[in-house]
Amino acid sequence: MAALPVVRHCARLHPGLPILLTTTTLSSFEVMKDLLPDGVIYQFAPLDCPDAIESFIGYWKPNLILLMESELWPNLILSAAEKGIAVVLLNARMSLKSFNRWSLPLGLQLVSLMLSKLSLVIPLSTIQAVRFQLLHAPPQIIHFAGDLKYAVGDIAAGEKEVAAIEDLQQQFSNRPIWMAASIHKGEDEIILRVHDELTRAYPTLLLILVPRHPEDSKNVSQTLKKQKVNFVLRSTREVVSSNTSIYVVDTLGELRMLYRVTPIAVIGGSFLPGLAGHNISEAAAVGCAVMTGPSVGHFYHMLVEMWQINPLAVKQVKGEYELLEALKQLLGDSRALEACQRAAKDAFSFMSDGVVNRVWNLVHPFTIGSQTDTCDSFSSS
Known part of the structure; x- marks a missing residue:
C-alpha cells in the first residue's frame, strides 16, 4: 500500500509514462487491483532467480525500479545495475533480526554489494539509516523524506466506499x-x-x-x-x-x-x-x-x-x-x-503534509527518459 501514493503521483505528473506495479502475495494483489489509476499495469513479481529476472527486465525494459521497504532482491538489483537501470529503495527499513543476519561475514559481502548498486535509499528513520550505513550503503545515497504510510491514510474515499x-x-x-x-x-x-x-x-x-x-x-x-x-x-x-x-x-x-x-x-x-x-x-x-x-x-x-x-x-x-x-x-x-x-x-x-512531494523530488531525477520507458514499482505489502 505504501507504493500507491507514489504510483498515483507518477501517473498524474506523467500520464504517458507506462507504470508497472508488482506484488508478491495474492492478498496484496486483491487489495491493490481496484485502487490503481487507469493504465497502470499490475502483475505478480518474478522469482528472484537469474533466468526469471533476465526475462522480466528484458521484456519490460524499465528505466527505473522502485523497491519498497525491506525488499532487497539480489538478482534483480545486480542485473538492473549491470544494465544501467536506476534502483531506488523507498520507505527503507531493516529489522534488527535482518540486520544481524546481514552483518555476518557472508551476508555482509552480499548486502554491501547490493547497497552499492542502489541509486537512492529513503529510510523510515535515523535508526534505519544507521543500519543501512553500517551495512556499507554509500552515505551520499541516503536521504530523508518521511514515511509513505502516512500518505496511504490520506487517500480519499471513492464512490463505492x-x-x-x-x-x-x-x-x-x-x-x-x-x-x-x-x-x-x-x-x-x-x-x-x-x-x-x-x-x-x-x-x-x-x-x-x-x-x-x-x-x-x-x-x-x-x-x-x-x-x-x-x-x-x-x-x-x-x-x-x-x-x-x-x-x-x-x-x-x-x-x-x-x-x-x-x-x-x-x-x-x-x-x-x-x-x-x-x-x-x-x-x-x-x-x-x-x-x-x-x-x-x-x-x-x-x-x-x-x-x-x-x-x-x-x-x-x-x-x-x-x-x-x-x-x-x-x-x-x-x-x-x-x-x-x-x-x-x-x-x-x-x-x-508533503511526504509524497518530498519523496518524488528525490525520485524524479531518475525518471527522466523517453516516454517508452517504464517506471516499475515493487510493493512489499
Missing part, C-alpha cells in the same frame, strides 16, 4: 462502537474477552472485528457460536440488527473504509510477543482514537513521531487489562474521546 460507509452508518444507528483491526490469531481471544467485559457496562456496544487474515474468520465464527454471541459476517451482507454484538469482517481491502465508521480503533498485530504491529496512520487519518499493544516493531518510530506532536495521538497499552481500562475511559467520557480523536487527526495531518 462512500456508499458502503453510509450503508453501515445506517445499520449501526448511533450505537457505541469500537473496532479491532488487523487482529492476528491468538489476539482474537484477548479482544473477545475485553468486548464481553465491556458489554456488561454498555449492553448495546458493537465490536467491528477485522482479522488480519480473512481465513481466520472461520475460527472466530466457531468461537462466537460456541459462546452463543450474536454476530454477523460481512461477506454474507446480512443486516446488522440491534441484537448484533460483533461484526466480523471476513473480506479484503475494506479496512480504510471501516475506520470511517468507528470512533475508536485498536490496531492489532501488537498484543502478542513476536508480532510487529501494523500501520496506525490510516485510523488516525480519519480521526479515530487510536490504540495499540506493546509489540509494534518498526512502527514504533510512527508512535514516537505522533507522540511528539501530541501525547494523546496514540494510546499504547501493555496488555489486556490496560486495553479494557482505556476503552472504558473513552466509552464513558465523550470529552476524552474527542480529545484523542482530534489529537490523532492533527498528528496525522502534520506528519503526512
